[in-house]
Amino acid sequence: xxxxxxxxxxxxxxxxxxxxxxxxxxxxxxxxxxxxxxxxxxxxxxxxxxxxxxxxxxxxxxxxxxxxxxxxxxxxxxxxxxxxxxxxxxxxxxxxxxxxxxxxxxxxxxxxxxxxxxxxxxxxxxxxxxxxxxxxxxxxxxxxxxxxxxxxxxxxxxxxxxxxxxxxxxxxxxxxxxxxxxxxxxxxxxxxxxxxxxxxxxxxxxxxxxxxxxxxxxxxxxxxxxxxxxxxxxxxxxxxxxxxxxxxxxxxxxxxxxxxxxxxxxxxxxxxxxxxxxxx
Numbered sequence: 497x498x499x500x501x502x503x504x505x506x507x508x509x510x511x512x513x514x515x516x517x518x519x520x521x522x523x524x525x526x527x528x529x530x531x532x533x534x535x536x537x538x539x540x541x542x543x544x545x546x547x548x549x550x551x552x553x554x555x556x557x558x559x560x561x562x563x564x565x566x567x568x569x570x571x572x573x574x575x576x577x578x579x580x581x582x583x584x585x586x587x588x589x590x591x592x593x594x595x596x597x598x599x600x601x602x603x604x605x606x607x608x609x610x611x612x613x614x615x616x617x618x619x620x621x622x623x624x625x626x627x628x629x630x631x632x633x634x635x636x637x638x639x640x641x642x643x644x645x646x647x648x649x650x651x652x653x654x655x656x657x658x659x660x661x662x663x664x665x666x667x668x669x670x671x672x673x674x675x676x677x678x679x680x681x682x683x684x685x686x687x688x689x690x691x692x693x694x695x696x697x698x699x700x701x702x703x704x705x706x707x708x709x710x711x712x713x714x715x716x717x718x719x720x721x722x723x724x725x726x727x728x729x730x731x732x733x734x735x736x737x738x739x740x741x742x743x744x745x746x747x748x749x750x751x752x753x754x755x756x757x758x759x760x761x762x763x764x765x766x767x768x769x770x771x772x773x774x775x776x
Contacts, residue, residue, distance in 0.1 A: 503771050507770070519766065520750055524549050525728050533677070539611065543757045551567070553570045573600055577601060619690060622686070626671065627670065674692050676700050677754075678700060742763075747762050
């Protein structure tokens with residue numbers, strides 16, 4: 497069975513006669529939430545200045561004359577590293593050698609020290625809350641041993657696989673919990689502690705979006721125009737002559753602040769269908 501393309505699905509959302517489809521979505525909400533949670537000064541400054549966090553990171557990593565490929569690497573590391581991926585993940589996603597990916601990751605962790613510290617701290621707190629001091633020490637020892645072997649040789653792969661089995665045995669069915677700023681209690685497997693920041697950021701983004709939707713629905717002018725929320729976006733429709741103003745009001749009402757970081761939303765008019773805004 498052939499799956500429908502995203503553009504085809506979007507074109508199924510058609511405005512009523514005399515109306516135009518509009519929406520507003522948050523600007524880089526996951527990265528901005530991560531900036532707030534970690535209090536990463538470089539990202540916070542960029543958000544306060546209304547700058548793209550991807551472009552900011554690309555300049556810091558590669559300089560102001562970064563190439564399109566380097567910008568792509570930056571987007572990969574912004575999300576891949578933050579949400580649990582390492583050098584191997586970056587190498588696979590970006591199609592670059594492992595040593596180059598390792599260099600980018602190391603520089604990213606150095607240049608965004610507060611963000612790196614937050615990620616390590618969240619993982620450590622989760623693991624320590626579940627494992628005994630003896631188990632924690634054993635886990636740290638096993639993980640340090642893995643770095644003694646090369647992952648690009650058969651002998652190294654075999655050794656790493658053996659150590660990973662010991663780690664899996666030590667952490668089997670061990671589950672910890674993390675509390676989000678909105679009070680959600682999220683379960684995280686200890687052997688997947690690298691996911692903890694992903695869980696917190698995504699859950700927080702969901703709650704920010706829920707609050708934004710409630711504010712929009714509480715507005716007597718906007719409420720009748722709402723069609724549905726989609727991830728970090730609210731889709732609606734309005735009469736053609738009012739559509740641009742309504743779209744801008746969506747963005748204004750949705751915009752908020754999180755731990756010193758502005759979470760702005762931008763409204764725009766798509767046209768007769770949601771897909772019209774994606775026409776090439």
